[in-house]
Amino acid sequence: MRLKTDLVIMGSGMAGISAADAALARGKKVMVFEKKPYQGGAVSNCPIAYLSIRNDKDFQNTAFHLLYEYSNYNANPSVIRQYVNNSWRTKEYIERLGIKMIQTQKLELEDIGNPKYADGFPPAIMAHGDFYLVPGRGKGHGGALICLNAMKDIIKRGGQYMLNTPITDILVDENGKVNGVKAVNNETKEEIEVECEAVIIASGGIMEDREMMKKYTGFTFTDYNCSGDGNVLFNCYPNSGQTGDGQKLAWKLGGAQSAIAVSGHNLVPGPGIVASSPWIVYNETRTIQEQPYLWVNKNGERFIDESISNNHMAISTGIANQPNGESYIVFDEDTRRHLEEDGVDYMYFIFPVEKLTDIPGQFKTLINEKGNKHVFMTDTIEELCAQSGIDQAGLEETLDRYNGYCDNGEDEEFGKDAKYLRPVRKGPFYAMRVFCAGYDTIGGIKVNGKMQVIREDGKAIPGLYAAGDNMMSEFYGNPPTGGSAGAYFAMPFGFAAGDSACDYLEKNA
Template sequence: MTRTVSKDGTLSRRQFVAGASVFALSMMTGCAPTAASPSEARMTPGTYSASANGLFGPYTIEVDVSEDAILDVRVVDTHESQYLGQRAQSTIAENVVKHQSLEVDSITGATMTTSTMKDAIRDALTQAGASKKMFDEDATTPAPANVAGDIEDFNPDIIVVGAGITGLTAALTAADRGAKVLILDHNKHFGGSTMYSGGYCAAAGGDTLPSYGYETDPDEFFAWFMDGDETTFRPELSYVAAYNSGPALDMLTKYGAKWIEGGPIGEDVGAHANAASTENATKDVDYFAAYVISHEQRGLSIFEDTAPSIQEFVEKGQMAYLLNTKATELIVNAEGQVTGVRVENGAEYEAPATILSCGGYCANDEMLSKLYARWARSGSASSIGNMFDAAVKVGAVLHDMDFCRTDGGTLPVLEGNGQAVMREIKYKTPGLVWLNTDGVRFWKEGSKVDRAYFDTERNTVYCVANKALLESDDLLYYGNYATYVTDSGNEELERLAEEGKVVFKGDTVEEAAEKAGLDPKVVAEQIERYNGFCKAGVDEDFGKEADALIALEEGPFYIFETIPNIKNTYGGLVIDDGARVLDAQNRPIVGLYAAGETAGNYNIVRPTASYYGGNLHRGCTFGYTAAMSAAKDFGL
């Protein structure tokens, strides 16, 4: 292996050691809580409140104190996301009380929430009379001092590029087979986009699902995948997705992943459109697959749970990982075989097999700008598409790179492309009317959303509603839908309407249209025509279902300017059923494998097969498959 050398010519271990800090996540052990020193100034006992601006809006906390101790910290009002932001708030609050210190571990992936929570708690303590030195004892968890083995002496059998769910499963599977594994990731922590998810993972077969009472059938799972237009997906990959899913889930379970019961997946259950996990916990339905949920209902805990196993492999000298290390090129020998990876600082790492599991390109503005005029992003900022060009240079082929998996309804409250989704409307709400930039209805609302936003001019859709529709449902989210935090009183919606930049309100539809910069006459004619379809019960233009034909007759009217937000990328490297990367002649490129979004997750099953736990299912299943193939191909 080529050495990583620092400026003074000696081996640099900084990046290597930095990787160990991922395993300190949420392991906040430390001394038992003690009261402040008697020499410190006393506080006035009571309850104190403070406010802070979080990622998606302001929130308020309350802190109970005695003369010399923090008794409780509560979040009383918040707009932060349920999966990550609110959990971070709760964790910080719990550990400040536990350790009687504000110097507690930050939460990976929730840096802003961590910082603002500490500031708000400090504000409340200051109100109580605490001095600056009170509650400042360091209670952070130190990263492990080192990892076993020296990187210059570590000669891996397999290099895994990317440390999300796909890379994690690949690494554990390869190590389980006895291979020596080097993991590279450009982030400073493990997790990739999975750490922001709810931790749902689907499968069929294997040993894990039966332990939760699910008797599944990979044959039927495969048949369900195949029930569609085969020109839109790869049947041989659907087969792998069905039959390797159980063993892949078992691999994560074997090395520490903890789950709770999720629900079944069948013809009428388990699909996003008609299922809720808590309601599908019973088995009294016909199903062929099932999903489980990470025990803390967040993707990050999968990495926390498996961290001890990773560390054990490291200490045994069978695994190493380099974080803050961006792979940029593939190394090829004279026979055209991939023999390793070159990283951004020029260092080279060699191995017989390289698995690319480094995500898609939803955070690569250069690539996206070739496809979209306007977009926001709710996908992972770590999906930078850094290895697509590298793979193409060694002969790989890309597929389905023409557009991305998107949600609609994003209000562009922040200027510029690629911004985080700060506000989103329920753009599939029955009764909403979609207009293009000409003010003309152009689509069956709620259908094929990614294509609707991709095809329309400037990727902009104007959604029309009225007061009655707003009163029938909470239409606005803080952040995107995955935060599960809505503007229940429409206060934020009305504020945005008063601001008049992305939400436009008028007593008449013409007035709202004029404020939105649309032709008032054209918009009024479109709404009148649509209302006629509602009365007749038949949408003659686009075939919208009768129960979704809700007339917009009485004002006030609201027009929302919306753009797409990029969640995942459809396209990627062409692979075979063993996750081997193929060239233009459909021949495997020896030594190169790809899985997860890097291999175009969404060509694996028919596009209409939407089901709970699908992303993690496809990621871990093909990470497992790639590692098994590499081990077989090289006799590991």
């Protein structure tokens, strides 16, 4: 089958639909290709909230400086500028799709970057715009509803959707300009060739290509129980189809490679704690790993100020830097009573619980009935170390110092807030082995401020653009400083890529 259009978009997630919206508004013919049999990217089909920077220069400039500083001035400032200038379009677009939103936080100019609005995440990421929640419908998620309504809107306006049809190649002419794509229908096996003048890669990350994950992030993805000998990663979005297709095609055409990093948080794997999606919990122990008590690595050493244990980007980075990429939260019977009688110190809004119930019973179920190898409850520290693999001498040395800090009310190592200093002395003793978990990955494709895919010499590949997770290293810094909330950024970058592609099409008409 041979077809013709102006613009081809690879991927139907948040970046893809935004790019299509921008191009249709400029009167261009658009085809959206999606490898899965349904619309929407990996992270866009989830409970969704987003930030929107107001269409005001003062708000945009303040957010720009905050985000640029967050990257340690290592990001591409022109890419950050595209985000802050296009962020307001997200709210307008979702409302135009007929979706009601709940504004949960209105951020005034003087509050941009204020940690009290960050909910544990870095203020640069969580406190630079107004915060909205998109409620789901029935049992469906808000993100899926956006993608569904967007597909209907795009088709209504003349765009074409090619579901279950992955793009297998991007074609260029003798001058290196994009002039088409090849694709294949997964069901019928029919080969499709489309003549076009521009392509936007909006195809997401690499989470489900295990070889790429090992090569570019260092993580070994074994299974959803993190079986193996460490340095493993829990995949929060199985069957998402994130296999680096867009990165591979961009690199094949000479596109420069940017760093790839995992965007995720800390997680104790199953069985018995969470399902393959971390939003589905089987008990209350998921909340324990949010708490700011004692965290150690395999050598029994502290490695972070535990008061940021609910800052998923920070704690995940800290864990990744430890031997075998693993950590342990350790607490004793007195802290267990505190969690059940006084209540939790941190509560993640997705798992709302003020007081835990029967922690010993939950641990026994996980250990004895579910066979969870990452949860431990023993009468002595010696037994705890023997079962968990924590170095006993290292942990005992740490406990001597740490318990002294708790007694004196002052953390002389990392300056943790004294209200979170809880000693580990009284058995039974509890521990949970915590790994990094990945929603997705960010990075792989290097772009310039026009969202054009560029070569190593910095020159653009004519007609080739990228938006969304695959180019997000340019926003966070290269190497990335840590990523979160892909939907916040994917849509503005989609709008920007759509606009730039249209400028290119009109210039070369």
